[in-house]
Amino acid sequence: MEQLNDYKIAFRGLKSGDHAFEFAISDALFEAFENPEVKGGSGVARVRLDKSETQLVCDVEIEADVVVPCDRCLEDCTIAVDYEGRLVVKFSEEELEYDGEVMWLFPGESEVNLAHYIYESIILSLPYQRVHAEGECDPAMMARLTIGTEEELQAIEQRATQSEEQSGEWEKLAALKAKMEENEQ
Ligand SMILES: [Zn+2]
Structure with missing residues (x-):
């Protein structure tokens, strides 16, 4: 999962306060998670990180085009995803589970990897029905189906x-x- 190293923030050396990061989203992110429903995608994730003594607050904005099979004609279909959310990173000696809002790191850690958060946020932002715009389905496939x-x-x-x-x-x-x-x- 080497591709996922591209989504790390090394926060240890950062001063307290706001910092901005930008991550490119590419097919590699989706390949790493091996989700058969997603064929790829591209876009950007912008992170505003607010560092304090006890936690990191990450405000994340994602704009991406995700390629999935169309529910109607089964051909590749590009869905635009817009996501805005907040991830809080806290520290604990105990191994605590990420609950969708708070991610836990051990006190000695110096990096946070946002790959899983970004991937999951995109997947959860996909609409329930994934279809081409009206009239844009593959006519040959439609005829067959x-x-x-x-x-x-x-x-x-x-x-x-x-x-x-x-x-x-x-x-x-x-x-x-x-x-x-x-x-x-
Ligand atoms: Zn279609």
Whole structure:
């Protein structure tokens, strides 16, 4: 998981107060976590870190484009993710579990790795339904997947055109009939 070293902040040498960091998000982040649902992505994570004696407060902003299979046509589909959240890093001699808000480090540690937090925040920001914008699905895939309904649709269209033509004929006939009747009078 060497790729994940790119998301570390070495905070030990930092002065108290605000510090800004920027991390590039690339396919490597998603590959490292081996999530079959995500094919890749790119973007940026901006971190404002407020260092104090007892904790680090990280305000994180993520803007990323994530590539996932489209729920409708199964082809690659890019979903824009916008995330804003806060991660607090605290210190304890005890080994404590990260609960989604507070991450615990041992007092002697000098680096915090945000890879997992950034990855998880992106995954949790993905919409429930992941589909292309209307009309942007792969038409070949759609035809293959919906062949039954496609045929039905064509049949309905054909029926509609036929009846339209017929009703056109009837209108013409009716007009002709009316004209003839007028002439007779
Ligand atoms: Zn699609």
